Amino acid sequence: DAGITQSPRHKVTETGTPVTLRCHQTENHRYMYWYRQDPGHGLRLIHYSYGVKDTDKGEVSDGYSVSRSKTEDFLLTLESATSSQTSVYFCAIRPTTGRLAEAFFGQGTRLTVV
Amino acid sequence: DAKTTQPNSMESNEEEPVHLPCNHSTISGTDYIHWYRQLPSQGPEYVIHGLTSNVNNRMASLAIAEDRKSSTLILHRATLRDAAVYYCILRPQYNFNKFYFGSGTKLNVKP
Numbered sequence: 001d002a003g004i005t006q007s008p009r010h011k012v013t014e015t016g017t018p019v020t021l022r023c024h025q026t027e028n029h030r031y032m033y034w035y036r037q038d039p040g041h042g043l044r045l046i047h048y049s050y051g052v053k054d055t056d057k058g059e060v061s062d063g064y065s066v067s068r069s070k071t072e073d074f075l076l077t078l079e080s081a082t083s084s085q086t087s088v089y090f091c092a093i094r095p096t097t098g099r100l101a102e103a104f105f106g107q108g109t110r111l112t113v114v
Numbered sequence: 115d116a117k118t119t120q121p122n123s124m125e126s127n128e129e130e131p132v133h134l135p136c137n138h139s140t141i142s143g144t145d146y147i148h149w150y151r152q153l154p155s156q157g158p159e160y161v162i163h164g165l166t167s168n169v170n171n172r173m174a175s176l177a178i179a180e181d182r183k184s185s186t187l188i189l190h191r192a193t194l195r196d197a198a199v200y201y202c203i204l205r206p207q208y209n210f211n212k213f214y215f216g217s218g219t220k221l222n223v224k225p
Contacts, residue, residue, distance in 0.1 A: 031210065042201065042215035043158065050211070059214065090157050094210060101148065101205075103213065105157030 003027045006091050006106040013113055019078040021109050023091030025071075031094040032074040033103070034058075034066060036087040043090060049074055081113045118202045123220040126192045134187040134219055136202030141182050144207035149176065149187045151198040152218070158201065161187065197223045 003026035013019050023032060030051055035043040035058075045058030047066040055066050063085060065077045078085055091106040119137040126132040138147070149161040162169055162176045164185075169176040175188040189196055201218040 033211075033213075035215075040217060042217045045211075045214065048211050056211070092157070100210065101146070101163045102160040103150075103158075105159065108155075108157055 004091060004093055004104055004106045006089075006109050008109060009107065010110045011112070013081050013111070015082060015113055016080050019081050019111065019113075021076045021089055021091075021111070023074040023076070023093075023106060025074075025093045027093060027095070027104075028071055029093040030071070030096045032068065033092040033094070034064075034074065034076045035090045035092065036060065036085075037090060037108075038087050046076065046089075078111075081111075083113050085111065086113045087111060118204060118216050120200075120202055120216060120219045122217070123222065125222045125224065126189075128194060128223055128225050129191050132189040132192045132196070132221065132223075134189075134200050134202075134221065135184065136186070137184045138202070138204055139183045141204055142206070143182075145204045146207065147176065147178060147182075147185050148203040148205055148213075149174070150201045150203065150215070151196075152201070153195075153198045158215070161200070163205075192221075192223045194223050194225060197221055 005024045007022045033048040034046040037043045044060045046064050049055045049068040067075045089109045092103045094103045148163040150158040151161050152158045162174050164176045177186045199218040199220050201215050206212050
């Protein structure tokens with residue numbers, strides 16, 4: 001257990017509603033990431049953060065925003081959910097000392113937009 | 115970004131070695147080769163990584179071709195718990211944030 005928790009683990013929401021997913025870590029790592037996983041696409045990077053209030057876009061950032069007001073929390077927001085955002089979302093953290101090459105992933109959040 | 119090519123699926127017998135190939139013909143001289151795996155209903159987990167030399171750890175071995183255009187992840191004795199999707203990923207030397215997963219290889223292990 002790498003001290004990373006995602007919430008909720010499962011969510012069903014309606015098209016057009018806002019949704020926020022939370023990633024919480026207890027490791028005090030600087031780098032945090034949000035990925036989505038769809039069948040046939042592996043994992044794709046949405047956004048990442050390299051510190052409090054420091055974030056950047058990944059390869060599939062359209063329709064998503066993120067915020068990081070505390071080191072331990074990285075929030076992913078879908079401002080107006082669409083059916084194409086039905087996916088499994090994974091959060092990851094990465095240390096900046098020691099085992100730099102190893103990212104640790106959460107258990108995932110399964111989001112269904114109906 | 116350099117891409118990787120892996121077989122969609124492979125099958126192995128329990129307690130036998132498994133060689134999972136990855137082609138990365140457009141790799142640059144400073145790209146690291148990472149392997150992650152994803153067990154069913156879990157997030158990915160780190161397996162091993164390397165640059166030029168072969169690498170060993172408690173989970174697996176990584177054999178890198180001399181021209182670096184391909185690599186092979188070796189599981190020395192497959193167990194049922196090793197059934198997972200294995201991802202081969204290239205990462206630029208100074209950029210840990212460009213970490214793109216492909217579709218991976220689904221490994222089935224038969225008892």
